[in-house]
Amino acid sequence: MRTIYGAAPGDIPSFDTARLRAEFLVEGLFRNGELNFVYTHIDRMILGGGCPTEKPLSFGDGSELGTEYFLSAREAGIANLGGSGRVTIDGETFALDNRDVLYVGRGGKKITLESDDASRPALFYINSVPAGADIPNRLVKRQESKPLDLGEERRANKRTLRMYIHPEVTPSCLLLMGITDLAPGNIWNTMPPHLHERRMEAYLYFDMADEDRVVHLMGRPAETRHLMVGNCDAVLSPAWSIHMGAGTGPYAFVWGMTGENQAYNDFQPVPLATLK
Template sequence: MMRSIYGASPGDISGMNTDRLRAEFMVEDLFSRGEIRFVYTHLDRMILGGAVPEGAALRFGGGEDVGTPLFFSAREMGIANLGGAGAVTVDGVRYQLANRDILYIGRGAAEVTLESDDAADPARFYMNSVPAGADIAHRLITRAEAKPLELGEAERANKRRLAMYIHPEVAPSCLLLMGITDLAPGSIWNTMPPHLHERRMEAYCYFDMADEDRVMHLMGRPENTRHLMIANGDAVLSPAWSIHMGAGTGPYAFVWGMTGENQAYNDVSPVPVKDLK
């Protein structure tokens, strides 16, 4: 069975302690060796998944947990490999994924198989799945094929490279957007300036972090912010009403995934840092 997260309204967070904030907006322990784990969120019905195949392949595709004949009867998915080399087979077609490659799976797939090339250095597959209303062909987007954007300034410690993978400018989808952001050496701040996008929700999976490091992920309304302490492999849900930005105590990267009313990446409302409380 999938675990479910129901989320909360902006009016709820004033009464939430740390444990409640983490329960409603964080996904921990997503990656477990030899398992597939899924979490069904009620934020635009995005499903987050993690899988670390070792000796045996891992499979999914049934729709019992989503109320449809197949998992992909009315869904699409992006699978990012954040670990060692591996392969994803979709209905008999095998796709080889190196580190930081992303596979798009369109509506209608019946069975997905996940494998690692080397059990000693397993693949770490991170998945975002959202409802879809169109049939779009599966496609592998390699790291080299992603579209990079250079953002930020070293002087403000927020220089970063954002790589678009599942995006209208690179690989089409119905509603899913997905990519990876890397911080430049010496920079710690991401997603600056903070902003809101009322027509889309977003999920982040932080990775490539040392065990002792943490990212301080800021969320909430601009006038009523909260923070979450994020470890390597943790994912965070960002509802449409929440700002999002973060700072790390050491090097890190993150996968971002979005869905909602549109795929307009710049459909955002920036919030000046000086206005945050």
């Protein structure tokens, strides 16, 4: 597990590209046969990526967190972005197909990740945040998620947002998690841009061609910056930062949030004409 400390908005004007990427871009989560974690001091979210091939991958020890177990004081969401696989939590096994999401409640001791076919491995993307309640584990299949159709074709931002870990689908303590797909020929996500001062967000972009990139815009509305993001890279978005992006080709993204509440509409839109 490596650590990212983030930055305050007043620090951003002095950052060059390398420093901006170091503090807000998470690369290399998915490597065959490995399990990788990043701990961020932005609301203490942990991002993880597991790609089991021939052998299962397991985690659960909490020594790096100062707790007995990884989930002693945390909850997690696990999204499968690859081939079919299985997640076992203390002996209880859940089968995850592509774009299924498993909610893992506080208190789990050992979590094991496996792929059904090593030649088409599962890609398990993990978001974990502090939790103050014990809520049962629950698998949310793609067809059980709640879809919201957003945007307009003429503005190139037509997309379908699917809620998975959300009060309207399955309960959690503070974690929200879902997946957004853009309609064919559309490039913009999260339009118009907005701020939510009471929550941070992490984006994981996936289903991209190797040569494509998403231009992810961040920063204060009056002083924006951008990150060039590749397939299976994640971006950390603090509460003080806008977030929106445009892709050079097809893509999708997983969004995960935590903060003071779970009110999805608790945000402040930022008019495009005010961006600088």
